Amino acid sequence: MDEQDHPPAGYHHGNLRQALLAAARELLEERGPGALGLREIARRVGVSAPSAYHHFASLDAIAASLAEQGFTEFAEQLEAAPTNAGGMLAPTGEAYIAFARANPALYRLMFGEGLRGASRESKAVRALRQRAYEKVKAGLRKRLPADEVPAAALFLWSLTHGLALLMIDGQVDAGADASALIRQVLKLSGTGLPSAG
Amino acid sequence: MDEQDHPPAGYHHGNLRQALLAAARELLEERGPGALGLREIARRVGVSAPSAYHHFASLDAIAASLAEQGFTEFAEQLEAAPTNAGGMLAPTGEAYIAFARANPALYRLMFGEGLRGASRESKAVRALRQRAYEKVKAGLRKRLPADEVPAAALFLWSLTHGLALLMIDGQVDAGADASALIRQVLKLSGTGLPSAG
Known part of the structure; x- marks a missing residue:
């Protein structure tokens, strides 16, 4: 599971939201809308998928x-x-x-x-x-x-x-x-x- | 299986191709590119999926x-x-x-x-x-x-x-x-x- 691969990165609430958005934008430009996925976005930021879901439902x-x-x-x-x-x-x-x-x-x-x-x-x-x-x-x-x-x-x-x-x-x-x-x-x-x- | 639901419709080769294209176009306009699928197209024309694959790989x-x-x-x-x-x-x-x-x-x-x-x-x-x-x-x-x-x-x-x-x-x-x-x-x-x- 991703949760264990990546230790909590210690983001503040607002920082994590911004970091997730930045990773999503990078992913969007790199690989197109079909590749956008919350799990991959979370992975890039180094947080668990549930942490990402906390910011974006x-x-x-x-x-x-x-x-x-x-x-x-x-x-x-x-x-x-x-x-x-x-x-x-x-x-x-x-x-x-x-x-x-x-x-x-x-x-x-x-x-x-x-x-x-x-x-x-x-x-x-x-x-x-x-x-x-x-x-x-x-x-x-x-x-x-x-x-x-x-x-x-x-x-x-x-x-x-x-x-x-x-x-x-x-x-x-x-x-x-x-x-x-x-x-x-x-x-x-x-x-x-x-x-x- | 679709093959049994729909009896062969007796299309000639060229006719079936045109019928499949017409069904695909109708499906595209009705439900968008995400809904295009050979099986559904075949179903609409009343032929088996393999018959459709014969015309469009x-x-x-x-x-x-x-x-x-x-x-x-x-x-x-x-x-x-x-x-x-x-x-x-x-x-x-x-x-x-x-x-x-x-x-x-x-x-x-x-x-x-x-x-x-x-x-x-x-x-x-x-x-x-x-x-x-x-x-x-x-x-x-x-x-x-x-x-x-x-x-x-x-x-x-x-x-x-x-x-x-x-x-x-x-x-x-x-x-x-x-x-x-x-x-x-x-x-x-x-x-x-x-x-x-």
């Missing part, structure tokens, strides 16, 4: 906590993105894609893939996703008539979400300079494509 | 065939989309989103979710996805300098893929008229968003 609970942690970091990184003089949205878009590329499995989890139940059912996750979206809309209200805001926000979200997934799913041959390609794509959100043949 | 084989079938229909529907006088790309985009909304689980499967191994490893699926993408690029070459085509194609693909997934994942509150919202979003691909605050 189920895999869904740990997945929801991971998604919450993800959204918090995501929001911080989007807010920290430089806004350039022209008020272009591209730097925020670049920060968006960069987060997804740095945390591909977590990004998928946040948007419901893999452990669909977890991120969909969690009210906290839904609220965080909603809050991020409201921020985009608030930014757009400053530059657009109110009735154009919903479509504009969905346009930006679709573009960045789609680009993020195509990149992390390995479906884009980005060539030598992925960042340059991403910038080019995002820039088109400001100019559009010429429509006439 | 594994679940991956059936998933790859479903993805191939999906890409073939997808290409047909994109090609059938009306191109309006101004040469706008929006009707093709609308056909793209409509396909995903009508076949949500199949669309996810085609793009690697659920049975990731199946659609990623299949050369046929990769080739079909590539061919669809080449068509988009060919259309863009008529209206853009060659060096702008890769970013423009990725821009359109990201926008439609992202919008399709947000819609079928239930993450968009589309209000009363989803089609009108979709048209508004796609229209922005031609005009872009105003960049100044």
Whole structure:
């Protein structure tokens, strides 16, 4: 049994919770959502499975906590993105894609893939996703008539979400300079494509 | 055993293959990729599991065939989309989103979710996805300098893929008229968003 293989590590309550989350996140990125299991997470931290269950009653609970942690970091990184003089949205878009590329499995989890139940059912996750979206809309209200805001926000979200997934799913041959390609794509959100043949 | 519950249904070779695929597709849309199983598929068609294995050696084989079938229909529907006088790309985009909304689980499967191994490893699926993408690029070459085509194609693909997934994942509150919202979003691909605050 694991309980005997690993001596109690003497974690404080809050520390152990954080350590379990960190191990879960590492496991998620290393081996995907199918490999997430409380026993393996406990093993990595060096505590017994019952100690882990004490903090997370189920895999869904740990997945929801991971998604919450993800959204918090995501929001911080989007807010920290430089806004350039022209008020272009591209730097925020670049920060968006960069987060997804740095945390591909977590990004998928946040948007419901893999452990669909977890991120969909969690009210906290839904609220965080909603809050991020409201921020985009608030930014757009400053530059657009109110009735154009919903479509504009969905346009930006679709573009960045789609680009993020195509990149992390390995479906884009980005060539030598992925960042340059991403910038080019995002820039088109400001100019559009010429429509006439 | 299933073999005794269901008398042989007298399928011809090609018919049985098609019947198994149709049952698999129905099961996929009804209950998701996790529920796909050759035994259940065989049961729905009314043949023995060994009869099904004769046509599809594994679940991956059936998933790859479903993805191939999906890409073939997808290409047909994109090609059938009306191109309006101004040469706008929006009707093709609308056909793209409509396909995903009508076949949500199949669309996810085609793009690697659920049975990731199946659609990623299949050369046929990769080739079909590539061919669809080449068509988009060919259309863009008529209206853009060659060096702008890769970013423009990725821009359109990201926008439609992202919008399709947000819609079928239930993450968009589309209000009363989803089609009108979709048209508004796609229209922005031609005009872009105003960049100044």
